[in-house]
Amino acid sequence: KAGVTQTPRYLIKTRGQQVTLSCSPISGHRSVSWYQQTPGQGLQFLFEYFSETQRNKGNFPGRFSGRQFSNSRSEMNVSTLELGDSALYLCASSLPELGQGRKTGELFFGEGSRLTVL
C-alpha cells in the first residue's frame, strides 16, 4: 500500500510569491491534516480536512489556506510568502474515523515539503 505522498519535496521561493503544496493520502484515508515544522516553533497544526470540508484550523493567518478534493487529495496554499514561512510542511492522513468525528490518533505522515523563502 502506497504511503502518503507529498510534492514537491523541496522548493525555493522569494518573498511575496505564492506556493501550492500537494498531498496524496493513503488509499481509503479520508482525513488529511497539515503541519508546519520549524526549529523555533516545533510542530504546529495548520488545518484538517475530512470529506472535502475543513474541520479544524490552527492559529495561522489567512495567507495559509487549503482544500481537499473528492478523491481525498489535499493542497495547501501560502500567498504573499514571508521569510518566516520557511519550514518543513508535513501532511498526515489517518484511518477511517471511529464515528462522529472521533479520531484514532494514529497518523501516517508524508516526508514533507521543505520550503525555503529568500
Place this chain on the structure above:
Amino acid sequence: AQSVTQLDSHVSVSEGTPVLLRCNYSSSYSPSLFWYVQHPNKGLQLLLKYTSAATLVKGINGFEAEFKKSETSFHLTKPSAHMSDAAEYFCVAVNSGYSTLTFGKGTMLLVSP
C-alpha cells in the same frame, strides 16, 4: 485544556546504554497517548500507542512506554540504544473526545559510538 510536556529537549546516550525520554501530560480525562519518531528530513512515524488497555506498551524497534496515571506520565524507554535511534521523538495526546491531538515539543535523541 490538554497539554503535553516533554521534559528534555535533548538527550545524549552512548550506543548500548539505556534510553529514557520523558513525557508528562495534563488532561481532565485519561487520554490516548502516542510516541512518534522523526528521522532527519523525514515525516513522523508511529512508535507505539496507549489506548487504555495494558499500561505497558511495546512498540517497534525495541521501544516501550509505561502509562502511569498517578504520575500523569508516559515515558519512552529502550534497554540498549542503537546508532539508528538518533532522531527526534514526539509525545502526542488525543483527548477523550478523540477530536484533537496535542503534540509535545519534541526530544532530540543523540547517540554516540
